[in-house]
Amino acid sequence: MIETAKSAGLAACTTCARVWPHDQARCDRCGSPIVDRDRRGLQPVWAWWFAGLLCYIPANIYPMLRTKTLLAYQENTIIGGAVELVAHGSYGVAAIILIASVLIPVIKFLSIAYLALNIRDRRRMSQHSRHQLYEVVEFVGRWSMVDVFVVAILSSLIQLQDVASINPGPAAMTFALSVIFTMLSAQSFDPRLIWDSEDQA
Amino acid sequence: MGAWVGLNEVTAEGIANKDLIACRQCDALYRDIEPDDEHRAICSRCSATLYAPREGSFLQVFAFALTVLVLIVAALWFPFISISKAGLHHTSSIFDVVLSFSTTEMIPLTLAVAAMILLLPALRVLLTLYVLGPLLADKAPLPHAALAFRISERLRPWAMAEIFVLGVAVALVKIHALAHVSPGPAFWMFIALALIATMQDRAACSLTIWKALENK
Structure with missing residues (x-):
């Protein structure tokens, strides 16, 4: 040992x-x-996790972008925006947005929940693989913020009076909050808890 | 960088606390022996890096930090991106990007974006200079250097210059169909600073710095 x-x-x-x-x-x-990891436990992890999930739902329902051109007014949600990019043939960029705004957050919610629920269970996944999963989640989570930056850049740039203008929708705010909360959730997860179960075995 | 060495596992008995370190990821206990510049020490249980010292790394990190600081300050004053469409022109600076949310009830988001792409990267760089400057000159650390380094370490995930650069790339492709886009000097400065900030983080070995702060 x-x-x-x-x-x-x-x-x-x-x-x-x-x-x-x-x-x-x-x-x-x-x-x-x-911090005594046994005393702190997983409570902060779950608290931030639920806060993140709560913000992630409106982030997908409400528009992220509001586009106004001479002829049309359009609102796009995160997924709607990606679908439109695909329609224009920008597959690469659509993939970046889908990975950063949908795939990473969903995998992150599932992974953190899995790790927190199976903190003592070694039958399905070894400590090593669970620790690796944790490191991937922690490393990759912040990249979700990319869509918020895209919205910020577009809204500052596309201000051509009546011809075209782009403004952020309410989802920009809730999505940013969701990313921040899940980052805090991952940060408050103590990976030593994964390894403690080996010592007790 | 040479081969990887794991430190020997120990029993704590008879060894003073100050001669021990525990892996920050898995709590495995080791004798606190800093490897030479050719090697790095990794945890034999979870493979986390304990020590990765390198010859001249303090100077390298200091130089990277100084470069990033210069680039951040310079990037503020140059045009970032301009677009033109049907005879209309619009040029955005980094300030405009940061302030783009401030029109509505989204002031908190403005502050968050400002922090993540400008304030925190700048603050981390300043703290790094403050911590490493005296160590390089072989002097005692400045007051509260430990606090400064702790804050800089804690803020690391929240400084998102490199993620912002990816965002710029995505935005440019999106606009491409809509209008003619031309990147300004600040655009290239930002790409450079994101790159150098990443190199700075990779060159810095935090346990080596903590040890140096303690011993000086």
Whole structure:
């Protein structure tokens, strides 16, 4: 069995890796609070997860973009915008938007829930694979923000008086919030909990 | 970079706490031995990198940070993208992009976008210069250097210059059909700064910096 800070009766700082007596509240080297992972548990993970999901629903229902041209007024949701790109033959860009705004968030919600629900269960996935899944989710999650930036750029650029103008819709806000909340959810997940189950076995 | 070495597993008995580190990802305990510049230390349990020191990396990170700072400041003053359609022209600066949400009830989003593409990348770079400057000159760290480095590490996922660059690329393709687009100097500066900021993060080994801050 591998000796861990916990099994040695110590508490580790997750910012600078120094170890301290288990009852120390703050790291003397870097000043970060030292959190007892068992006491904090998964509650913050679930809280941010639900907040993220709650924002993700309106983000898909309400328009992301409002386009006004001489002849027409159009509102596009996230998926509607991607469908339109496909219709124009911009497959690559449609793929980027669909991956960043639909695929990544959905996979992220499912993965975090899976990891949190199966924190002690080793039968389906080894610690190693679950840890890798966690790292992928954490790395990839922030890229969802790309669509919000696209909306910001389009709305600032396409302001050609009456000929064409683009403005952000309410979904831009809820989608950004959803990305922020799920990032916080992933960040408050402590990967050491995945490995703790090995020590207890 | 040479071969990877894992540090030896230890039992904590008889070793002072200050000579130990625990993997930040999986809590495995190791003797705190910094490998030489040719090697990096990885956790034998979860494969997370513990130490990846490199000859001259502080100077390299400092130089990258300085470059990013110059590029951010310069990018603010140059045109970012211009479009023209039917004799009408419009030029956006980075400021215009950031302020595009502010017309409506979306002030919080404006602040978030401003933070993610400008303020946080700039702040992280300033903190890095503040932390590494004295270490490079072989002097004692400036007051609150540990706090500065901690904030910089904590903010890392929220500085999204490189994601913004992808957003610009997508937006350009979208507009392409609608109007004639020409990127300005700030556009190229932003691509460069996103690239260099990524290189800066890859060159910095956080445990090496923490150790240097502690020992100076």
